Amino acid sequence: MRSLTPGRWAAAGAAVLVLAGVVLLIALTGRAGPDGPPPLTASAGVAEVLGLTPTQTVTTFRGEPVTGAEVLRAAAELRAEVISRYGTRLGPGFWDRPRDGVTPRRQLREKAVGAAVLDKARRVWAREAGLIGDAGEQAFQRELREENARRAAAVAAGRPLPGVPEYDEFTYARVRAAELDSALGKLFAATLDLSEKRLRARYEQVATQGAPPYEQARAGVRQALIIEGYQKELRARAAA
Known part of the structure; x- marks a missing residue:
């Protein structure tokens, strides 16, 4: 067996240190180098996880854009469910750690897009039925502002007001969906x-x-x- 010279010992030692550094980097961050994706933990926000901006078009339904804002709103509602399904390893790399061949990131995106498309179908149907004038996200945001302005005026005037003084977009989306479901259901009953x-x-x-x-x-x-x-x-x- 050939003995190692001092120079070769030094080179071998350096290689071991490099390898140990790579292993430590993967363990701490969930990625192998600076060019990998961000090692997101389960607490990361849905916009960061899905890589979406509110204004981009994710898909369309009957020619109507389904925007990043709509998908992100749905994702925020579904996030806890997805995290719960994927267990307790919530540290770096959580969103890219697969289970049954599917990562949490992919499942969240698929579920959120599906929920956003379902809501778009609801709003398009409501528009066709004459219940609303516009099925777009900008129209939804306008409805929210108008509803909150109405509620603020009622509070200022001392008038009784059911529900909360002001809606956030998540609560209002659930309330509005329930209202449209009720109205469309009555029409569909015929x-x-x-x-x-x-x-x-x-x-x-x-x-x-x-x-x-x-x-x-x-x-x-x-x-x-x-x-x-x-x-x-x-x-x-x-x-x-």
């Missing part, structure tokens, strides 16, 4: 089979032991059929 035969058949299908009699449950059965039919139609529109 296209459904809500005959007594259908209502009784559904009641018999879902009623369990101890359930109230049909006459008492009828209104609830009818409303459940409307919600089920409306949600199915909304999902179909979003997927088209």
Whole structure:
């Protein structure tokens, strides 16, 4: 075996130190060098995770842009769910650590885009039904400003006001979606089979032991059929 000269010992030692440095860098940051992606922890904001800006167009639905703002709003609502699914290793590299072949970053993006497209389908349907004039993000932001101005005026005048004095965009998006769902559901009900035969058949299908009699449950059965039919139609529109 050939012995190592002092020079070779020094070179070998330097190589070991370099390798140790690389291992330490990966362990601490989740990346192998300065050119890698940022080693984001689970606490990173959704804009940083998804690399989106509010004004960019992420996709379109029936010619309507689905903007970064809409996707980021949906992502903020879904973020905790995705983090929970991927466990407790929340440190650097969390968003790029796959589970079942899918990273948290990818799942958040897919879920957020899907939710934003569903909301766009809702707003486009509402526009077609004459419930709103514009399905775009700028129109949503204008609605939010107008609603908050109305609420501020009510508070200043001492008038009773249901709900909070001022909406943030996340709360208002949920409230507005619920309002549009209710209005569209009522319109869509006219296209459904809500005959007594259908209502009784559904009641018999879902009623369990101890359930109230049909006459008492009828209104609830009818409303459940409307919600089920409306949600199915909304999902179909979003997927088209």
